[in-house]
Amino acid sequence: MKNLSVRPANPEKTLELLWSRIRQRGDLPGFSKAVGAILGAMRGDDDREFNMTKTVLSDPALTQKVLRLANSAMYSMFGQEINTVSKAVILLGTESIGHLALGLKLIDGLSAASTGSINARSEMEKAVLAGHIARQVASSATTRDAEEAVVCSMLHSLGRMMVTFYLPDRWALVQARCTDPVIDEAQATRELLGLALDEIGCRIAQHWGLPAGLIDSLQDLGPRPAGEPLDHADWLAALATMSSRCASAICEEADGGKSNPALTSLADSYADMLGLESPQVLVAVQSAVHTAEQEHVFVRPSRLAGAGRKAPETGQQVGKPVDAAAILARGVADMRDASPGTSAGQLMTMGLETVYKGLGFSRAIVFMHSYEQARYSARMCFGEGVQEVFSRLVFDDAYQPDVFHAALANDKMIFVENAQDPAFVGKLPRWWRDTLSNARSFMVLPLTVNRHPVGFIYGDWHQALPAAKIDPIEVLPLNELRRLVTSAVEQRRQIDPHSTRTIL
Secondary structure: OOOOOOOOOOHHHHHHHHHHHHHHHOOOOOHHHHHHHHHHHHHOOOOHHHHHHHHHHOOHHHHHHHHHHHOOHHHHHHOOOOOOHHHHHHHHOHHHHHHHHHHHHHHHHHHHHOOOOHHHHHHHHHHHHHHHHHHHHHHHOOOOOHHHHHHHHHHOOHHHHHHHHHOHHHHHHHHHHOOOOOOOHHHHHHHHHOOOHHHHHHHHHHHHOOOHHHHHOOOOOOOOOOOOOOOHHHHHHHHHHHHHHHHHHHHOOOOOOOOOHHHHHHHHHHOOOOOOOHHHHHHHHHHHHHHHHHOOOOOOHHHHHHOOOOOOOOOOOOOOOOOHHHHHHHHHHHHHOOOOOOOHHHHHHHHHHHHHHHOOOOEEEEEEEEOOOOEEEEEEEEEOOHHHHHHHOEEEOOOOOOHHHHHHHHOOOEEEOOOOOHHHHHHOOHHHHHHOOOEEEEEEEEEEEOOEEEEEEEEEEEOOOOOOOOOHHHHHHHHHHHHHHHHHHHHHHHHOOOHHHOOO
16 A cells, blocks of 8 residues: 655644644533533542532432442442432542542543544444443452542543544544554554554643543553552553453454453453453453443444434433422431431531432522521532522521521421512512522421521522422421431530531
8 A cells, every 4th residue: 555654743733733623613512611520529628528419419410320320239339229429429439429420421521522423433432331341340459449440441542532533534544544554553643643642642631630640541551571560550551551452352343352362362461460360350341341231331333323312311400300209218318327427517418419309409508507606607509500699698697587587486397489479578588589589489497406596408499490399298308307417416516516617
């Protein structure tokens, strides 16, 4: 075949073209923004657990997927059902949930980006399968954070995915160059792009602000001599490299790689580096293939025409769920089953999430009472638009003839079905009218310890949602929820009488 080029391309020109295409077509839809939010929650020094819960809950589709995976066989070791993201964060840890969320958002981004490209879709399939392989292998190796290994392995082929999606013309030239029997893909890529695919992946990951350890894992790491020690970064890079190569070998075989000698060779080459035996690696790989197919994430090219027809998972709150009582009961069960070491703040987060998701509220807010400042103020919240008014959600504890003070004074839940009724305006305080007045209906659930109010949970449905109300069957789990929360607060106050300053 006639050589297309022998002079290496300028790497900076390739990257300039890539950034230009990204600006034209848009970054992987929603992924960069999601990465920033998730990494922010992972890196934060304060309220990391709550911030991670809030970040996941801001995306209902991601919430469903996190809970589904948290309840999968991978985490069956915990021996209990997980019904709330809050509990998943407590049991699995902020790091694991963060990496898990990154992996799931990457799948969403790649799926959306690759619908019109067979090559991009194929690379997405390999990346997702590599993540499944890494999870199974990491589980066999009893690594501390399997989800970190998953994200590293999925992103290991980031450079290849971005080139096939944003630079399909250049990728076609690379593939054409590879038809020369003496030219392999690595050489063709360097000639035509000026740098290796893993280098492109590293540059993109740096641009996105991903952690340094994750960026290091994007580099290809070949087999090392048996017994040579590996640090954690090299272990991740080895697993990511092997997982990606296994995924490629499997996707290129019609039978899913079940009889592929390349898999045996890869297992033999990397098993010692990963602290496993070769048969263990092969079992993990086949288990990953089975899991990926069962979860309908692994989409073979032959099924490409039907890909994307799965019913979409909504990303918007749609109001009160039809099974609200059941969702509330499951959330309360999570709270009841919480370990003795669960803090009052963690239990409060679980309670707020249960109310927010169980009733499908537009907003859910915890207010706590400060005896020193003689006022109630918002301490944590879920829902869109709350953060903008959060600092203004405060009012004095001196009794006023309004619905909030009435609920607190009587220690009774109050539900306002029509907050827009002109006849009811006089019972709504100024602070509420200035901040939350677009609510159609709202609930006030007081939290009282020894007949003294320590705070309350507020939840509302805004006017854009269908009209709804709290049914009698839902009152029982709500009362149980506040009993569990107030009991935790009371125990905390026995240790520290001023604990309401530090509970949340």
